[in-house]
Amino acid sequence: MLTRIPDVLDALVEVFATSTGLQVLDGPSLGAIMEAAICVxxxxxxxxxxxxxNVTRQDGLGRARYVEEWTVSSLLSVTSGDSAVPVLRRQAADALAQIDAALRAAPVRDGVWQRVAFGSRMEWLPLLHTDGATVSVFFDVVGASSL
Structure with missing residues (x-):
């Protein structure tokens, strides 16, 4: 196996959707998205x-093993027709907490990853606009997969 990233992305899309109930898009989307969505x-x-x-070789007894460490960046966006940024911020934080709980509940997923967690980067962008308000959060999920 050269990479597990296709399996990792499929699993993350599933985890994000089932843990939050939000619309989850596999990749950037052109066009309209729902009021609350995640772009993986x-x-x-x-x-x-x-x-x-990043693939590294782990030498030891027996044949060499390879481990793929990966980072998946995603965008969580919540929008409202009014200017209630604090409410949107709380909704975003709640959705991120749901994802975190789901990842902590399954830190190992056979054939996909041996380690998974939120990365250290999380960028928040609140916006007031003519149609209301939007809070966007860019975040990373990091992990490692045996190859």
Whole structure:
């Protein structure tokens, strides 16, 4: 196996959807999205990929083993027709907590990952606009998969 990233992304899409009940898009989306949605594989900065991997060789007794460490960047966006940024901020935090609880409940997923958690980066962007307010949160999920 060269990479597990396709399986990782499929599993994250499932975890995000089942834990939050929000619309989950596999990759950036052009066009309208629901008032609360998660775009998997989307980074705030075009110089950063939506997901990246790094494979290392682990030597020891027997044949060499390989471990793929990966980072998946995603966007959580919640929107309201009024200017209630504090309410949206709380909704976003609650959705992130639901994802965190689901990842902690399944830190190992056979054939997909041996380690998974939230990354250290989380960028919050509150916006007031003519149609109300939006709170967007860019976040990373990091993990490792045996190859």
């Amino acid at each position: 594989g989307l980074s705030p900065d075009q110089s950063r990929p939506g997901y990246d991997t």
